[in-house]
Amino acid sequence: MNLRQISSSERVRNLVAVALFTVSGGCSGPTDVPVRAGKEPVPVLTRALPTDAGADVTIPDAGMSMDSGDAGEQSIAAEEPKGPCPDDMVYVDTTYCPEVELNCIQKAYNKANKIMICKEFAKGEQRCVTDLRRQRFCIDRYEYPSREGAHPPVMVDWFDALAMCQEQGKRLCWESEWVSACEGPAKKPFPYGYKRDPAMCNIDNPWLQPTLEKIYSKDKTIQEPELFRLDQSVSSGERPECKSDFGVYDLTGNVDEWVNAEKKYPKSKWAGLKGGAWGHVRNACRPMTVSHEPEFTYYFVSFRCCADAAPDAAADSDPKLWRPPAQPDPKKKGPLSKGWTPQTRAPHQPGPVHP
Numbered sequence: 296m297n298l299r300q301i302s303s304s305e306r307v308r309n310l311v312a313v314a315l316f317t318v319s320g321g322c323s324g325p326t327d328v329p330v331r332a333g334k335e336p337v338p339v340l341t342r343a344l345p346t347d348a349g350a351d352v353t354i355p356d357a358g359m360s361m362d363s364g365d366a367g368e369q370s371i372a373a374e375e376p377k378g379p380c381p382d383d384m385v386y387v388d389t390t391y392c393p394e395v396e397l398n399c400i401q402k403a404y405n406k407a408n409k410i411m412i413c414k415e416f417a418k419g420e421q422r423c424v425t426d427l428r429r430q431r432f433c434i435d436r437y438e439y440p441s442r443e444g445a446h447p448p449v450m451v452d453w454f455d456a457l458a459m460c461q462e463q464g465k466r467l468c469w470e471s472e473w474v475s476a477c478e479g480p481a482k483k484p485f486p487y488g489y490k491r492d493p494a495m496c497n498i499d500n501p502w503l504q505p506t507l508e509k510i511y512s513k514d515k516t517i518q519e520p521e522l523f524r525l526d527q528s529v530s531s532g533e534r535p536e537c538k539s540d541f542g543v544y545d546l547t548g549n550v551d552e553w554v555n556a557e558k559k560y561p562k563s564k565w566a567g568l569k570g571g572a573w574g575h576v577r578n579a580c581r582p583m584t585v586s587h588e589p590e591f592t593y594y595f596v597s598f599r600c601c602a603d604a605a606p607d608a609a610a611d612s613d614p615k616l617w618r619p620p621a622q623p624d625p626k627k628k629g630p631l632s633k634g635w636t637p638q639t640r641a642p643h644q645p646g647p648v649h650p
Contacts, residue, residue, distance in 0.1 A: 379604040380433035383441045384465075385542050386604060391430045391475045391617070392423035393557075395581070397484055405575060407502065412577055415490040421482045428617045430475045431610050434468060435599040437531035437544050438552065444530045447550050447597035448634030450510075450522065453566040453589035454627040455634065456553040456598035466622045468601035470554045470583060473569050477547065477580035479540030484579050486539035486546050491578070496537035496548035497645060498571070498578045500527045510594055519635065525594045526641035527573040546570050547578040550597040555622070560585040565623065568596065573645075590627060597634070 380386045398420045399413035435441035439448065439459060451459070453467075460467050468476075477486050485491060493499040509521035532544045539546060546552075547570045556567040563585040571578040572595035587593075603619075610616060637644075 377605070379607070380602065383436060384433040384602060385436050385476070386433055387472070387476050387541050388429070388431045388604070388610070389475050389480055389541075390427045391471050392421070392425060392427055392482075393471065394423070394425045396422040396424060397581070408576060410577060412575070413484070413491070413579065416484040418489050419481075421478075421484070427615070429610075429613055429615045430472060430617055431604050431607075432472050432475075432619075433465075433602040433604050434472060434476045434541075434543055435465075435601070436542065438550060438597055438599045441531075441599065443532040446528065446530055446636050447599075448636045449526075449528070449550060449594055449597050450592045451553075451597060451632060451634035452592050452627070453553050455592075455632050457622065458631050459633070460598070460600035461622070463600060465600035465602045467598065468552075468554050469619050470557055470567055470569065471617070472601050472619070473546070473552070473554050474580050476541050476543045477539050477570075481540060483540070484581065486543070486580065487536060494536075495534065496545065496578065497527075497529045497534055497573050498548035499575050500573045500643075500645065502574060503527070503643060505594060511592075522594050522635050523637060523641050524643070526637050527643050527645060528595070528637070528641075529645055547580070548573055550595050551584070551593075553596070553598040554583070556583070556585065563587055564589055566591075572596075592632075592634075 378386065397413075398417040399415070400417050401413070401415040403412050403414055404410075405412055437443055437445070439456075440463075457467050478484070479486065483489060485495075487495045491498075503525050505525055506521055509517050510525075512518040512521075528549055534545065534549075537546075537548065538544050549572065550570075551568040551572045552570050554567050554569050556563065556565050559565060560567075566585075566587070566589040568584040568587065569582075571582075574595075604610075
């Protein structure tokens, strides 16, 4: 929008006003330690890379047993106002319960992984046993690199995920942000509802036995064919119904996603895996796997990114607004990796879903 010609003194007053507005709106206040989080700082150095995938240890479903402006001489150009999030991200402003009780009405025991899977939850029966807090943030609409039709990279560890998000000017999601985006405003246990449905998301595919020596081989001519053989992922957004009510795709199934845990665990430290992958595991919003070190890589492990929403005076003054801690410094022993991305559909990759 072009403004009328203004005098030099008026120009100075306007520029001072703009500068004051920018300073007052560019800070969202001090960061808080997350609710129920440990007091120890997030570590930046950990142990050597794993040589064995190990067995999953997953936090069970709650309630289940067994489990600058440039002004020209004649005018000042004003930019169009932007939304609270970048174009490739979804804005979420909702409430979150750190600890809930859920009523599972249909369970199944998975012998291979030694876990109880809830196939169906009672509708509308999430009971919060702690105080609600407000979550306001941005989250990638699709798995990294947050482009519809792209493939998320696998064989990335927690440190790799931290670094790649930072390269985009974003950050890795905290577990509560991931859960909030998944549950939606109605607090559903699955992003699409209350009953597990492999027709909605890329889950429940047959198990293929991996050869760990090939997966972790430094020889790409050995590693990549094995990764291709095992791949059962689909392109981001390929399953249009696998979407939460906030409009975030592929949160459950497809690939496991790294997040920042909000308390420290014995093995994973501050790292967690959410959503499960394409197999028959706990592909729901609440469970989190914490049995792997932050350096763990695997053929179905990937991530998506989050970011702080643009400052808002009313929101920032809300005493119930949760402010995430600063992100850890993404340093590890050894080089960072961009992971592996399939270039074509693998032999066992599920076919496209046609409406």
